[in-house]
Amino acid sequence: MLRRLAVPAAMLAPTPAVAHSGAWIGPNELPFAWTLDPWVLVPLGLVWWLYGRGLARLWGRAGTGRGIPVWRAGCFAAGMATLVLSLVWPLDALGGTLFAAHMAQHMALLVLAPPLLLLGRPLAALTAGLPRRWRGPAAGLLRWKPLRAACGWLVRPVPALAVNALVLWGWHAPAAFNAAVENDLIHAAEHASFLIAGFAFWWAVLHPARADPMAPVAIALASLVTLIHSGLLGALIALSPVPLYAVYAGRGAPWGMSQLEDQALAGLIMWIPAGFAYLGAGLGLLGLWLQGLRETKNGPPRLPRSIG
Amino acid sequence: MTSVEEARAYEPPPPPPSPPKLASVWAQPKGWRQLTEVNNTFIGVLYVGTGLMFLVLGGILALMIRWHLAQPGGTLLTAEQYNQVFTLHGTTMMFLFAVPIMEASSVWLMPLQLGARDLPFPRVSAYGFWCYLFGGLMAYSSIFFWVAPDSGWFLYPPLSTEYSPGINNDFWLLGIGFIEISAIAQVVEVVVGIMKTRAVGMSLDRLPIYSWYVLVTALMIGFAFPPLILGDILMEIERAVDWPFFDAARGGDPILWQHLFWFFGHPEVYIIFLPAAGLVSTILPTFVQRPLVGYTWVVLAAVATGFLSFGLWVHHMFTTGLPHLSLSFFSAASMAVAIPSGIQVFCWIATIWTGRPILKVPFLYVLGFLFIFVAGGLTGVMVAAVPFDWQAHDSYFVVAHLHYVLIGGMVFPLFAALVYYLPLASGRMPNETLGRWGFWLTFIGFNVTFFPMHILGLKGMPRRVYDYPAEMGWNELNLIASLGAAMLAVGIVVFFTDLCWSWFRGPKAKRNPWNAGTLEWATALPSPDTGFRSIPEITGHYPIWDDPTLPEKIDRGRFYMPDSPHGDRETLRTGTVDARPEQILVLPKPTWLPLLAAVATTVCFGVAIFKLYWTSLAAGLVGLAFILIWMWRSEVRSPDEARDIGLGVRVPTYSVGPRSHAWWAMVLLVVMDSTAYGGLVFAYLFIWTVSESWPPAGIEATLDGGLALVTAALILASSLPAAFLGNADRHRRRHLIALLLAAMLALGIAGGWMSLALLWDSGLDPKRHAYTALVWMMVLFPLVHLGIGAVMAAFTLVKAWVDPPRYRWSHAARNTGLWWQWSVAQMLFSLAVIVFYPDLA
16 A cells, blocks of 8 residues: 555656746736746656556546546546646746745645545556556565655654644745745755655545554544644744745735735635645544444444545 | 334333442542542532532622623722723633533543543542632632732733733733643543543444533643643743743734634633533433434534634734734634534534424523524624624624623533433432523523623623713613623522522432433432443443333443452443453542642642742642652552453453553643643744844844754753663563663753753843743743653652562553653754754854
């Protein structure tokens, strides 16, 4: 189960994003503000293609909607679309001008794209999409013990929670954030770490350990804790009467926003919409878990089912 | 015939007497020694009674307010006295009545509903109760000398700091802060109780709905109270030694207090409401004789309310000059709370729909609750709209709204429960006529009092004014409200008369008089000290409706643990999810220690109000000594011992590590403590966000990065031996444990000393600026934790030395290790933040 995590993390995460330095984007420039970076476009295209190929093979063999239901494929497509919106157009380029857009990009990478992609059962489709003779080595890589151990550790509730918190609080420290906006490489590392932290957390949410019947509850509690601490960070950013991120000084003018307004909007995006994602995660987990407990008793004994 | 009707038709034979041993083990001591009793049956009743006493005391203050405001130019109180009366009214109702009585109800009711003989930490319950009683009386008694807190129940600085030099607000900070600690103790008790001490077969999806609500509430208290306690500590330090956390002139921010307060204060509303909703969800099905509709939905709604309430505290601060954008976000998020509340209300209505309501007094209160709470919820949606809130803020509209929500949402369900459970507690039935009079007087009196306040608010009458000019057009409505308050008071007197009279003189109740389906009604009446004769195995949400003969089977000892052959107080520990029998918990017998420790704690906090810090310290040490004796005497048994619990099942009597209730309690404590620490980090970063530069202008002294690294290295090294403590304990290596503890202590003391040196050498004067004060706090907070860890380590060490055979397999080593590692993590984090974050220097 855990070995399946490695592929999207390896393929998507290290895609460097173009830093937001350069010309500032106003409403008139926005339609043309595409980030056409091969380091992003090629992996995205590759994943699209592999997933589609795998899906076609699976469905061709067993019938449409078998193995991977249509709604899951839809989730995957939505997740990929989120990645395009946040890495290609318009959020990536706009993020150099507006802190709020940059925050929306981060939240898309942290709480929107990962769960959608993971719901699409990416590993099954991607492996099926590989050319036949690559599948063996790919599976071998996924079975490589150190990798499995590392990923297995990362998706346990407490580490997933801690990594998520570390990435969130670490990158939003003004020094780190300013550095990322000015330097391409740091920026790529920033986006990669958001995506990895997101995958770890949402993997934990969507695939609670089967052996431990309390695992869904633990990760639901982790969602609550994340809701609280990300809300606190959002509050700090949103409510600050002082501009915190020097890079964005004066950039919001074409959008009619002062720096403080921009900053408040950014903090609120982290606080409220992202908070609702964690709320949904916690409630969904508990609801399915309670239902699972009940079904276990009424039907033949079964392990609580996982969502993913 | 449905099973419900079968259950009604079935009358169990009178219970046979309990086996003498079981009865004698659980019997309450007589005379003065009764105060040593720790069983929930005794403590729970006292606890609820104390809560009701504070309701009356708070109510008297409310009547004084209404008397004074009945006409313009009221002469009952002076302005200063009025301030004290309304502050103490709010404080009493919130902290001394609403929260504690809900915890009291759960301490009393939950073991019966879960099928346990008692909750897992009876002495903690007892200690929490005595602290609450003494602390509450201490805080309240300030009004008799007119030195009560007078800055509103939320104590906003600078009104509560700079402009209130007297000891008034110290009564709030120390008295209430102290009671919050007892609230935390009850959280540990009920959460571990729900997780670990349930009837066999009561898997989590069969958990009584009330327990779900209590569980959610307890976790909310665990996350919400610690930041408030931290805020209390900061404000008390500011008032006592002048560290300017909230002083704007020295870089502090009064708004920081509002954040810390409302981060607690918003969940507080649901902390009060949710257990009451749990009581409604328990009582309502009985009076329509049908199961609750949508069990899972109701559980999720309760959880959702709990989650949401932590994102919404800012909506109490709409008028503090927040960024405009944020208002619309919060307005929308605030309205989202209406969704889970709505789900619950619809589930209740649907349940009524499926059955035929029986209009007995408890059900009247439930209906009154539905009516008033929905009305209060609607005005809540109104004040969630920002433009409206700007108009209504700090006016009587808000007073009306909050009383509709709190009295409707909490007092009515509580009254329903008091009448409903009277037979269970006293064995006698309430009087229907008196009850109806009481209900209608209360219900009508309530609406006459508080409905006009909506209009008063819209007409512009502000809150917390001690007088108003006659020509404002508020006279009639104020008079009506005051007359309503008198009627409400009469209603409550009638209600209590019914309660007291019926407790002693009411007609004897038959078994399960309301024909309820939940487990607590399977006991004999009044519920005996033993709880159940035997601990049952259950198969559904309504065990008595599922099997009407269940009470009889329990009485005849057909289930688990029908006797106490070893002469111990015992209850069953079951699996967290599936509730399979796992262990016999041997519970403590009556002891003076909780009471003595509570007295010492009270003295410790009480004399600190008068700045007698040495006396306070001495009392604190005495209290600590009592608690250590209590720890010393805790049962330590061999894990190899197993006992027969009946039905062919043998379980051990002791366990350590993640399976044990002690480990769970420690983990809970660490989680709650981490939210207090999180509040401190938030405070530090908040001051950073409101400062123009960092470190703030005019502060040249800096922290020495090298020294900080050395400190961090020493502290980190001390956590290494702590990590091995559990292992050494498991393998019964006494000498190794002693060595590990000694190494841990030595490194910890060295590291702690270095952290103090770091502060000392930095030249940062804590009185100079909020920043410097918070730097000190960031180090002192973990340092105090390490100090507590050192006491725990010394205790474990001594125990290993003096008492080797019993010492083995104790929880002490493992829990000390856990606490120590948590304290180390705090210290490392603090050092990292004050030296490197947020500006990577």
